[in-house]
Amino acid sequence: xxxxxxxxxxxxxxxxxxxxxxxxxxxxxxxxxxxxxxxxxxxxxxxxxxxxxxxxxxxxxxxxxxxxxxxxxxxxxxxxxxxxxxxxxxxxxxxxxxxxxxxxxxxxxxxxxxxxxxxxxxxxxxxxxxxxxxxxxxxxxxxxxxxxxxxxxxxxxxxxxxxxxxxxxxxxxxxxxxxxxxxxxxxxxxxxxxxxxxxxxxxxxxxxxxxxxxxxxxxxxxxxxxxxxxxxxxxxxxxxxxxxxxxxxxxxxxxxxxxxxxxxxxxxxxxxxxxxxxxxxxxxxxxxxxxxxxxxxxxxxxxxxxxxxxxxxxxxxxxxxxxxxxxxxxxxxxxxxxxxxxxx
Amino acid sequence: xxxxxxxxxxxxxxxxxxxxxxxxxxxxxxxxxxxxxxxxxxxxxxxxxxxxxxxxxxxxxxxxxxxxxxxxxxxxxxxxxxxxxxxxxxxxxxxxxxxxxxxxxxxxxxxxxxxxxxxxxxxxxxxxxxxxxxxxxxxxxxxxxxxxxxxxxxxxxxxxxxxxxxxxxxxxxxxxxxxxxxxxxxxxxxxxxxxxxxxxxxxxxxxxxxxxxxxxxxxxxxxxxxxxxxxxxxxxxxxxxxxxxxxxxxxxxxxxxxxxxxxxxxxxxxxxxxxxxxxxxxxxxxxxxxxxxxxxxxxxxxxxxxxxxxxxxxxxxxxxxxxxxxxxxxxxxxxxxxxxxxxxxxxxxxxxxxxxxxxxxxxxxxxxxxxxxxxxxxxxxxxxxxxxx
Numbered sequence: 001x002x003x004x005x006x007x008x009x010x011x012x013x014x015x016x017x018x019x020x021x022x023x024x025x026x027x028x029x030x031x032x033x034x035x036x037x038x039x040x041x042x043x044x045x046x047x048x049x050x051x052x053x054x055x056x057x058x059x060x061x062x063x064x065x066x067x068x069x070x071x072x073x074x075x076x077x078x079x080x081x082x083x084x085x086x087x088x089x090x091x092x093x094x095x096x097x098x099x100x101x102x103x104x105x106x107x108x109x110x111x112x113x114x115x116x117x118x119x120x121x122x123x124x125x126x127x128x129x130x131x132x133x134x135x136x137x138x139x140x141x142x143x144x145x146x147x148x149x150x151x152x153x154x155x156x157x158x159x160x161x162x163x164x165x166x167x168x169x170x171x172x173x174x175x176x177x178x179x180x181x182x183x184x185x186x187x188x189x190x191x192x193x194x195x196x197x198x199x200x201x202x203x204x205x206x207x208x209x210x211x212x213x214x215x216x217x218x219x220x221x222x223x224x225x226x227x228x229x230x231x232x233x234x235x236x237x238x239x240x241x242x243x244x245x246x247x248x249x250x251x252x253x254x255x256x257x258x259x260x261x262x263x264x265x266x267x268x269x270x271x272x273x274x275x276x277x278x279x280x281x282x283x284x285x286x287x288x289x290x291x292x293x294x295x296x297x298x299x300x301x302x303x304x305x306x307x308x309x310x311x312x313x314x315x316x317x318x319x320x321x322x323x324x325x326x327x328x329x330x331x332x333x334x335x336x337x338x339x340x341x342x343x344x
Numbered sequence: 345x346x347x348x349x350x351x352x353x354x355x356x357x358x359x360x361x362x363x364x365x366x367x368x369x370x371x372x373x374x375x376x377x378x379x380x381x382x383x384x385x386x387x388x389x390x391x392x393x394x395x396x397x398x399x400x401x402x403x404x405x406x407x408x409x410x411x412x413x414x415x416x417x418x419x420x421x422x423x424x425x426x427x428x429x430x431x432x433x434x435x436x437x438x439x440x441x442x443x444x445x446x447x448x449x450x451x452x453x454x455x456x457x458x459x460x461x462x463x464x465x466x467x468x469x470x471x472x473x474x475x476x477x478x479x480x481x482x483x484x485x486x487x488x489x490x491x492x493x494x495x496x497x498x499x500x501x502x503x504x505x506x507x508x509x510x511x512x513x514x515x516x517x518x519x520x521x522x523x524x525x526x527x528x529x530x531x532x533x534x535x536x537x538x539x540x541x542x543x544x545x546x547x548x549x550x551x552x553x554x555x556x557x558x559x560x561x562x563x564x565x566x567x568x569x570x571x572x573x574x575x576x577x578x579x580x581x582x583x584x585x586x587x588x589x590x591x592x593x594x595x596x597x598x599x600x601x602x603x604x605x606x607x608x609x610x611x612x613x614x615x616x617x618x619x620x621x622x623x624x625x626x627x628x629x630x631x632x633x634x635x636x637x638x639x640x641x642x643x644x645x646x647x648x649x650x651x652x653x654x655x656x657x658x659x660x661x662x663x664x665x666x667x668x669x670x671x672x673x674x675x676x677x678x679x680x681x682x683x684x685x686x687x688x689x690x691x692x693x694x695x696x697x698x699x700x701x702x703x704x705x706x707x708x709x710x711x712x713x714x715x716x717x718x719x720x721x722x723x724x725x726x727x728x729x730x731x732x733x
Binding site for chain 1: 577588589591592595596610650651653654655656657658659662692695697699709710712713716717719720723724726727730731
């Protein structure tokens with residue numbers, strides 16, 4: 001018969017091994033829940049808390065965000081009382097990831113800040129520190145579009161993972177290159193890739209980023225699309241990279257369209273689509289959206305299949321002012337009316 | 345930050361709006377005899393011994409009244425009321441004003457809980473005379489507004505909204521201020537004032553605690569509906585599409601999410617499909633059912649306007665294809681709306697083209713200046729006549 005402490009250690013080790021395999025059998029959530037129940041019965045609090053942390057990570061992977069958040073909030077309260085800083089940092093990092101997946105960026109940032117503050121008070125193992133840096137980078141790149149800061153965070157994460165030879169280092173490198181591309185300094189990508197540190201990570205991920213950098217440098221949309229097709233697994237399947245590349249593609253398309261339309265005052269949509277080498281209905285849809293968002297002044301005439309570009313007319317303030325004056329006069333007349341009524 | 349479970353800060357569910365929603369569903373022809381809804385209502389009625397409400401239900405839905413059940417509930421009600429009356433008398437004789445007020449409040453809440461509208465209203469009025477503190481008076485008014493919303497009694501709601509507003513202006517705290525905004529928003533939505541409702545809802549999205557009215561996803565759904573019909577595109581983007589709380593909840597409401605984004609991203613075919621689904625949902629919602637036709641018509645106009653805005657002329661075929669409908673349907677729709685003056689375009693059926701003729705901004709300003717100048721001159725003339733007397 002095994003003692004309780006040994007049993008707890010065994011259970012913990014087994015669950016960790018099973019989950020690290022990431023076999024995706026669908027039974028992980030049940031397994032975790034069973035072990036948590038057992039831990040509750042046996043009153044192994046620390047084991048239960050560690051298991052609950054892993055369960056939260058599982059919920060995040062299975063996109064069960066509501067359950068994850070509920071469990072996280074109750075676990076955080078307990079951990080704060082016990083002041084178990086190590087586990088607290090992990091759970092706060094998980095919380096930040098969940099809020100990021102739910103697109104609630106302010107709360108994600110708040111969770112990450114509290115995680116960092118807690119981590120500052122303890123010795124943080126390099127893996128956890130690198131994970132924190134990675135998440136900071138992701139959040140900075142997300143809505144703030146602050147790619148410079150994101151790049152430095154990703155660099156820290158990369159060094160961290162590299163020092164413990166964790167496979168996540170490749171992902172950090174990929175995000176670093178992504179930041180450089182989004183900053184429009186795609187030539188630096190080449191410099192980084194041939195640097196000493198990155199050489200041992202060359203592989204499909206790095207290749208994908210390199211060809212994206214080239215496409216963006218040449219401002220060629222066709223190459224961009226081709227790369228997205230070739231390297232689908234590395235690019236489209238990674239939600240963060242996918243989101244940024246979509247924005248990049250949109251920006252590139254809009255810039256190209258604006259550049260092409262500039263010399264014209266009236267141009268056939270067919271001609272524009274030939275110049276940009278994209279199918280006509282896509283070009284037309286994009287143009288109509290740009291007009292709607294007021295990105296340029298113009299109008300489409302589908303009957304003749306042309307795009308008409310307007311000159312930037314100086315807004316004539318005279319009419320606006322006269323309308324305002326008339327309204328104010330109206331108010332004056334009202335006031336005088338009431339005063340006159342009082343006198344009579 | 346862990347999620348705060350704000351449900352504890354919500355008030356008690358009295359009167360229970362679920363009952364009102366179920367009753368409404370039973371009154372629609374589709375769900376008239378749906379057994380689960382009937383079971384739910386009866387279970388709630390029995391649990392709270394709501395004798396007067398039960399009588400009311402049977403009369404309006406023409407059910408057979410179960411006399412034994414009714415008598416049992418009436419007995420329980422009578423016993424409870426007697427107990428409360430005794431405690432009020434006792435408090436009047438022996439204890440202080442505060443206790444009297446508390447017991448009167450309990451009696452009023454009990455009357456409201458069993459669904460006896462008139463008695464509850466009169467008891468609330470009596471309690472109001474005894475209550476002095478601003479906070480408690482506001483709570484009473486909120487209770488009355490809730491009852492008004494439960495029975496859809498517009499007069500009651502209006503009067504109490506005014507009273508609540510004046511009390512808040514005297515010095516209400518933020519919690520009650522936000523709560524009043526939610527109540528007012530619900531009322532505006534139920535009388536088709538979507539613009540005001542959208543503004544009020546968006547203000548209170550971050551601080552919603554009124555779980556006694558509805559749960560959070562339903563609230564976000566109402567917010568999205570009102571904002572889509574009332575807000576312009578740039579505001580819609582800022583407040584709704586980029587609003588982090590709304591985005592978070594939309595992850596669990598895929599239908600509403602697709603509805604919002606299909607309009608924003610100009611995927612008109614999908615938008616029409618989603619609109620049909622949303623219309624279905626609205627038909628069975630207590631607050632929105634009277635307005636679903638208006639809403640779908642307005643949303644269609646918004647979609648057409650958005651598409652036509654970037655075109656001077658476009659082919660009917662293209663339009664029909666974009667919306668995923670037949671050319672005849674588009675023709676009919678456009679004809680109706682153009683004749684009503686809601687769309688600024690003309691159909692060229694021979695060439696199969698729709699031409700927009702948006703009034704040029706300068707022209708419109710000129711017309712407006714002339715018109716308003718005329719009105720102003722008339723009023724100055726009237727004024728001069730009055731003064732010269």
